[in-house]
Amino acid sequence: MSILVLADLHEGQLAGATAHVVAAAQAIGGDIDILIAGEGVQAAADAAAKLDGVNKVRVADNAVYAHQLAEPMGALLVELSDGYSHVLASASTTGKNVLPRLAALKDVSQLSDVLGVESADTFLRPIYAGNAIATVKSDDALKVITIRTTGFDAVGESGSATIEAVDFVAENSQSSFVKEELAQSDRPELGGAKVVISGGRGMGNGENFKLLDGIADKLGAAIGASRAAVDAGFVPNDMQVGQTGKIVAPDLYIAVGISGAIQHLAGMKDSKVIVAINKDDEAPIFQVADYGLVGDLFEILPELESKL
């Protein structure tokens, strides 16, 4: 078997998700190649070559792949997928955007959000917002799979794969990039952070989210939010943790003023340790929290910050 992993890029650099997808590829077994596609991606290719267990890094460096638009990326994957038994990507918005195109053009199904590998053709994946886990078997000749990265521990970085250029240049006259508005932050990325502190509707307004900043600084944490806080306009939607936002599984998750709606729990319940701070001692979040603290967050947060 041989597996092609489509790498995730973040502002031209290799994103942390890829090391998790390579781990999933190792669980399947076989030769593992990584595809880096973008414009000016040599640094990402060098980083990918260091990932453990990687055989070869294939680099498609061309303006047509800048911003990884679905149409040229799909065409590139179709061109390169011959000879592979599996094509994997993370279940990021890029992986989800691109991989179904490959699957459709190869006339095979796609398995989404795989979080466990039973064998080379049998996988576990969440359905109904993670309220059930399905075991599915694919008899397709090519298995096209997106990986939920929280299901696999990242591989190390002591490898030395070979790097080779891909000459194929896709045509694209159908779609063009207009602009991107990315949240600028010095904090770790939500998906990869070891500690996440999230605020909910209980924060009251967007200004009060600053109460989380000091604690996040001390813990090296990413800051998230519940959908209620996002819908109320407190914070932008890229901070949302939950079924319809980011799925996170940090070592420590601190939920502040979050009641614990199913849609939020779906995004964080695989965290190793969960702390809940809420004034309502009946809030459902306490049913999943390892440590619950009932009280007024406006008193608790400053105290917590000063004592950490």
Next chain:
Amino acid sequence: MKVLVAVKRVIDYNVKIRVKADHSDVDLTNVKMAMNPFCEIAVEEAVRLKEKGVATEVVAVTVGPKAAQEQLRTALALGADRAIHIETDERAESLAVAKLLAKVVDEEQPGLVILGKQAIDTDNNQTGQMLAALTNLPQGTFASEVAVDGEKVNVTREIDGGLQTVALTLPAIVTTDLRLNEPRYAKLPDIMKAKKKPLDVKTPADYGVEVASKVSLLKVESPAERKGGVKVASVDELIDKLKNEAKVL
């Protein structure tokens, strides 16, 4: 411009799901069903395009059992002009649905196709992208804004870390994210009128599409339950537990 909008019948999002005792699937007997929430947003967007004069006709389509006509009637009540029901009792997966929709696109020649980004039952998030690939049309997935501008459509997409705007040539495929719009409720007179709107019934065989998939569902289980822990009395006790018991600080 004609707009084609695809809808799916799924378990109502408020229903707490149960796994069958034999672990063969989720139990759907006597469970309330509804239109997939992302599809409601798709219908709403199509209807708004018609209200703005951008769309001239809105056609709703679904693939599913006979009962899925309820969801088509809902789409008609919300403002779609006519509906196409591709009836099958088989478990139609994304690829088969995309193949059927591709045939409908071929027949109807819409300027824009709008779908939900995913259905809340199988959570696949594939059909729109597959349809785009099969019809060789550009795609704007996870849309939070759709702006038709002459021969192009600008789609603002919710991506990891922020927003991305792409310009697509028409015809194009758009999939909806949650913040694209807030769907309206159907009014009683519109529900009555919807009963008289045209609804064509077809079968996958009419389009020459095989619904069977090479993916088999072996087992469905409930996820591991997370047990609640303890309540602590103070910030000091919390920090102590995190340091010495959980060892995460």
